Amino acid sequence: MRNVRLFWQIFPTSVGITLFSMALAAWLATTTGRGFFIDHLKEEIHERAVLIASTISRLSQGGNEEFQEFVRQTGRRAATRITVIDGDGTVLADSNEDHALMDNHGRRPEVILALAGDTGYSLRHSRTLGESMLYAAIPLQLGTDGHRGALRLALAVTPIETMLSGLQNRMLGIALAISLLAGLLSVYSARRISRPLERMKQGAEQLTRGRLDQLVKIDSAHMSVEMAGLANSINQMAEQINRRVRIIIQQRNELEAVFSSMADAVVAIDADSRIIRMNQAAATLFALPSESVKGKAIQGVIRNPYILEMVELTLKHNTQQEQKVTLFKGAEPIMLETHAVPLRDEENRSMGVLLVMNDLTKLNRLENIRQDFVANVSHELKTPITAIKGYVETLLDGALDDEDNARRFLNIVVRQANRLDAIVDDLLTLSRIEDRQGREEIQLTVGEVGPVLESALQTCAVNADEKDIIIEVECDEELYAPINQPLLEQAVINLLNNAIAYSPHGTLITLRCQGSRTVQGERQIQLSVIDNGPGIAREHLPRLFERFYRCDRARSRDMGGTGLGLAIVKHIAHAHKGTVEVESTPGKGSTFTITLPGLAPLVPEPEDEL
Known part of the structure; x- marks a missing residue:
């Protein structure tokens, strides 16, 4: 069924009921009024007939002319048509017409009743007078022989019908006016009812559209x-x-927010093995856009057979699956600890799978670094300890009596102890830098870089002079950066000491500091140590800044290095929000560069004039 507006549900009903009520009232009024008036006329005309019946009966015995004149005069005075009818239906006299020319009235309904001894009434249209008439006929004694006749009186009912017609028209007008008023009231009522409903509808529509900020x-x-x-x-x-x-x-x-920020790769899959959601970590892991894969089959996105098998088993058995899976990004393996967890609805029915993949690659790498670090520390500490223990035992076994050997052994013990002390100091330095960097307690102060280089150069001058090495400084003027002067000086000293240790006698080392700008136009400072040593093979460069990593362990140990100097340089550079890089060509030397964010030179405030 077609829906209609509330107005069209109220208006036709109200107007229809009003019109029906008015029509019924008009019909009742006209029919009742007409009946009342007709009954009243019947009584009146009957009374008139009774009043003149005796006179007409008496005159009908005399001369005909007197009888005719009485009928005419009486009818005109009473405004009533009087007709005297013989028993055979012949008209004997009439107040309006010539009785000799009139038809036989014996077949008239009212006459038939009157001739039968009863009073007869009839309401019909008169062809003679051309209007509706009410006829009343009563029995009448005629002549001396007393034979039966009928006295009929007639009154026009046209004025009554005209009056009733006018009443009907007035009632029709009233009905139309009331219908119009009912229509206006219906409009008002419908609007009064429909407006709140419209407001309710608008509020419901805004709720369905989620417009919670504009609720009605x-x-x-x-x-x-x-x-x-x-x-x-x-x-x-x-x-x-x-x-x-x-x-x-x-x-x-x-x-x-939790889903997007999770470090673990998460993929939600529906019961039809189609992807519902994929977080950014998963998109990065599989090198896919997270939005465009929605609704796609998992088989067309993730092609690892082990992961697909886990998803299939979880959907089939509705149980959790766990497995370690290895992916390859190029030639680099990625170890994933994968969990496939069933998704269930409110009735605990399976509706999909949640795939969670934890990348263990970095953790494994860190574990390997930790193991290497422990092994390297143990090895680096064990070497001087073993040497010290061996020479001390030799002295205790009797070499102490040989003064020359005893002195030589003790010098070795002192050298190994110093090496052990240097390793411990570097470990403590590295630990303090990492600890302070983790708590963001390293204070950086804007200062000029040039004085830092001069202090580092003075510290390393003795070692350089022992090998006749010249350190040449090339530094732009007024280079400022947020720095921690002791730490930055330590980094430069470590680089210079490495360069001095590996450079041949009588060579040149360049300490260069220059300002530049990035592609985005930001200031930066590049601090480089350039030597002419043997250089470093390409395969060693990626791991050169790891703890205890050595290109040539025997040579490094002979030179007294701890294997922690470059690791300390890397952490100091990171503490300054910078980087450290190395470029090296075997046989042509190496260049170590620390890049720091720079600042514009400070403008001193003008002194107050006296």
Whole structure:
């Protein structure tokens, strides 16, 4: 059934009931009024007939001319048509017409009743007078022989019908006016009812569209009790829905934030093995856009057979699956600890799979670094300890009596102890830098870089002079950066000492500091140590800044290095929000460069004039 507006449900009914009521009232009024008037005329005309019946009976015995004149005069004075009819239906006299020319009236209904001894009435249209007439006929004694006749009187009812017709027209006009008023009242009532309903509809539509910021508050001040109750219920429902939807949105945003920020790769899959969601970590892992894969089959996105088998088993058995899976990004293996967890609806039925992949590659790499670090520390510490222990035992076994050997052994013990002390100092330095960097306690102060280089150069001058090495400084003027002067000086000293240790006698080392700009136009400072040593093979460069990593262990140990100097340089550079890089060509030397974020030169404030 087609829906219609409320106005068209109220208006036709109201107008129809009004018109029907007025039509019924008009019909009752006209029919009742007509019957009342007709009955009244019947009584009146009967009384008139009775009054003149005796006179007409008496005159009918005399001369005909007197009888005819009486009938005419009486009819005119009474405004009533009088007709005297013989028993055979012959008209004996008539107040309006010539009785000799009139038809036989024996077949008239009222005459038939009157000749039969009763009073007869009839209401019909008179062809002679051309209007509706009410006829009343009573029995009448005629002549001396007393034979039966009929006295008929007739009154025109046209004025009554005209009056009733006018009454009907007036009632019709009143009915139309009342119908119009009913229509206006219907419009008013329909609008008064429909406007709150329209407001309720708008509020419901805004709820369905999620427009929680523009909810319609329905005013129930001028409504009926029922409508006000409905409006208040809708207002309360809207407030509850608004509150619950906001809670749901907040929870969804929280879950979305957690889902997006998870370091683990997460993929949600439906019961048809199609991807529902994929977080950024998973998109990065599989090198896919997270949005475009929605709705696609998992087989076309993730092609690892082990992961696909886990998803299939989880969907089939509705149980959790765990497995370590190895992926390859190019030639680099990626170790994943993979969990496939079934997704269930409110009735605990399977509706999909949540695939969680934890990347263990970095953890394994860190574990390997830790193991290497422990092994290297143990080895580096064990070497001088073993040497010290061996020479001390030799001295205790009797070499102490040989003064020359005893002195030589003790010098070796002192040298190994110094090496052990240097390793411990470097480990403590590295630990302090990492600890302070983790707590962001390294204070950086804007200062000029040139004085730092001069201090480092003075510290390393003795070692350079022992090998006749010249250190040439090339530094731009007024280079400023946020620095921690002791730490930056330590980094430069470590680089210079490495360069001195590996450079041949009488060669040149260049300490260069120059300003530059990035592609984005930001200032930076590049601090480089350039030597002419043997250089470093390409395969050693990626791991050169790891703890205890040595290109040539025997040679490095002979030179007294701890294997921690470049690791300390890397952490100091990171503490300054910078980087350290190395470029080297075997047989042509190496260049170590620390890059720091720079600042514009400070402009001194003008002194106050005296």
